[in-house]
Amino acid sequence: MTADGRKHIVGFVLQGDFLNSPFADRHTCSVDAISQATVSQFPRQRFLTFLEAHPTTLCQMLEDAGEEIEAAREHILLLGRGTAEEKLVEFIISWRARVGRRGALANLLPLPMARRDVADYLGLTIETVSRLLAKLERENVVRVIPEGLRLMGPTERPLLFERSYMAAAPVNRAT
Amino acid sequence: MTADGRKHIVGFVLQGDFLNSPFADRHTCSVDAISQATVSQFPRQRFLTFLEAHPTTLCQMLEDAGEEIEAAREHILLLGRGTAEEKLVEFIISWRARVGRRGALANLLPLPMARRDVADYLGLTIETVSRLLAKLERENVVRVIPEGLRLMGPTERPLLFERSYMAAAPVNRAT
DNA sequence: CGAATCGTTGAAAGCAGTCAACTAGGGTGG
């Protein structure tokens, strides 16, 4: 949250996700549970000692961190350059990709979080989210049900932000 | 970049910064040099072997990654919830904090990047950036000069987004 | 039943984007 009360949600956590870095000297986010949750807590020093002795695990964590950075950049691109509708659609698609891995029914997408949370995650207002969901429903893309969404079209719809990359500029190569 | 040509700049790199993760199997961003640059390239496999043998360095990289995630979240908050003016002011302040460490003159802030780059970093248009700079100049906050900005006021101005944190919701504690 | 919260919908306002014109500086070639 900002000092003046504006809130932003950084992400939604699923089973097995780490909540923060073992190096951070203070928390920079708060965490709210929106459904039944079990949290495992590791004493910092013992965890660090463990990591020191298990470089493979350490590598794994670094790799995960890299993926998180990548995801954050994707989100930055979305927040900075996407329209409200693109933001919502992208959220639906990526959320489906995440919970889909966990064996949910293909066309039934649970939305355990409130509209307020979706809005705060996408940098929108709840009214805009509500309106856009209504719009997608009119276009027969989704059906809004109390527990979440029923996806009507082919769920294979590609991400709007399929990216293209420019060739990197030539650089001086050093040792 | 998005497929349809919209661009977003993830960050500006200064001396000593790493460009990407040793684990990423492909590049997800391109890099452009906006001034004289020297780039050090490490062969992946040898670098990984080196890391494996130096857990301290590995820890350091993980710590850096954590800081980068933190910075990305800060940027996400800014892009999602800030007004255009807040974005620009926050950029000026944080940019000053970064180059200031490197011994630049206190009130002279170089802006080696183009307006276009600032706009793409903040999710704005060049016109908006230009207008806001003019506005800040009218308000005697900065003076726009060809090489960058001259900061007029006290440079100690606090970040707009000084954050406040909610108490975390109680959770079940596991082993 | 009343209160509170969540979600939806409508109307109006405002901020930033789009389109366009203009200036200034730098490089190129005649």
Next chain:
DNA sequence: CCACCCTAGTTGACTGCTTTCAACGATTCG
């Protein structure tokens, strides 16, 4: 040397998307 072009940057007028403000329906809980 100057005409020309190209790019970067600035400024203005207008549009439009999202927010804001407000009212209303649905659901839950005491």
